[in-house]
Amino acid sequence: MLFLTTLLLAATAVQAHYTFPRLVVNSKAEEKDWSVTRVTKNKDSKQGIENPTVADIRCYQSGNAANVMTVPAGATIHYISTQQVNHPGPTQYYIAKVPSGASVTSWDGSGAVWAKISTTMPKVDANKQLTWPAQNEYKTANATIPKATPDGDYLLRVEHIALHMASQANKAQFYLACSQIKVTGGGSGTPGPLVAFPGAYKSTDPGILVNLNTIASAPDSYKPPGPAVWSG
Ligand SMILES: *[C@@H]1O[C@H](CO)[C@@H](O)[C@H](O)[C@H]1NC(C)=O
Numbered sequence: 367m368l369f370l371t372t373l374l375l376a377a378t379a380v381q382a383h384y385t386f387p388r389l390v391v392n393s394k395a396e397e398k399d400w401s402v403t404r405v406t407k408n409k410d411s412k413q414g415i416e417n418p419t420v421a422d423i424r425c426y427q428s429g430n431a432a433n434v435m436t437v438p439a440g441a442t443i444h445y446i447s448t449q450q451v452n453h454p455g456p457t458q459y460y461i462a463k464v465p466s467g468a469s470v471t472s473w474d475g476s477g478a479v480w481a482k483i484s485t486t487m488p489k490v491d492a493n494k495q496l497t498w499p500a501q502n503e504y505k506t507a508n509a510t511i512p513k514a515t516p517d518g519d520y521l522l523r524v525e526h527i528a529l530h531m532a533s534q535a536n537k538a539q540f541y542l543a544c545s546q547i548k549v550t551g552g553g554s555g556t557p558g559p560l561v562a563f564p565g566a567y568k569s570t571d572p573g574i575l576v577n578l579n580t581i582a583s584a585p586d587s588y589k590p591p592g593p594a595v596w597s598g
């Protein structure tokens with residue numbers, strides 16, 4: 367009986383992890399799971415990635431998606447999460463323009479091509495609890511596709527970094543997905559600085575190898591990993 371209880375607890379712990387199978391653009395959700403969002407290797411296990419230098423840190427994908435979602439520049443986006451995003455940590459979004467001659471339904475997103483368009487910062491609430499935007503919701507934090515984003519096909523990458531174990535090396539957990547999008551009505555900005563995945567993060571980055579107590583004592587000093595945000 368004790369053994370069974372242990373198994374059930376283990377199963378519950380796995381269920382507490384999450385994937386992001388549906389993109390929502392201006393309140394309109396992707397029609398079904400994994401139709402414009404590339405199916406991730408943790409679709410069933412829900413396990414995050416712990417080493418931010420592995421190839422899977424780019425899209426964690428086990429395949430491309432069939433469809434492409436139109437996203438007007440300036441749109442508000444988020445992702446539906448399969449479980450509550452219960453772990454503390456930032457949510458970040460990146461875009462990568464598909465090179466001419468390549469297709470958004472097959473391009474792999476390799477090279478220094480990714481611009482960060484959004485991140486989130488922690489707060490300490492009235493009860494002295496450390497909280498993050500969208501923490502404990504069944505969705506990721508909102509972001510805006512910058513109005514100056516040039517028209518064209520892009521990969522959109524969402525990432526939630528769970529920091530509850532992050533005081534140990536390679537124990538932060540990365541939950542992420544990439545979607546195939548077409549930006550319309552955009553501008554003539556130049557997204558950047560551009561980074562590669564893997565390459566953008568090291569296990570020892572101060573936003574990845576970090577103690578939650580340190581963040582709670584100075585939430586504004588938290589430094590999300592990766593480049594500066596491009597906001598258009
Ligand atoms: C997130 O975006 C949705 C849809 O645009 C909006 O209804 C909601 O109020 C936004 N939430 C926050 C916290 O800004």
Ligand SMILES: [Cu+2]
Nearest residue numbers: 382383453528
């Ligand atoms: Cu977890």
